[in-house]
Amino acid sequence: MAEDKDKVYKCDECQKIVYLMEAGRGDELKCCDRKMKEMSEKEKEPYHPRFPRPGAP
Numbered sequence: 224m225a226e227d228k229d230k231v232y233k234c235d236e237c238q239k240i241v242y243l244m245e246a247g248r249g250d251e252l253k254c255c256d257r258k259m260k261e262m263s264e265k266e267k268e269p270y271h272p273r274f275p276r277p278g279a280p
């Protein structure tokens with residue numbers, strides 16, 4: 224559980240979710256001409272591929 228470096232960004236404009244698997248280079252992710260918002264651990268949990276949603280096969 225020590226390698227949880229993935230970041231998840233969400234665009235407030237179009238609700239698009241982006242996973243950033245590699246360590247960033249300080250670049251800001253942009254979507255819809257806006258900065259994407261980095262999700263907190265709690266926020267990204269339901270979206271994270273390692274945490275399947277309840278009810279998923």
Ligand SMILES: [Zn+2]
Pocket residue numbers: 234235236237238239254255
């Ligand atoms: Zn967007």
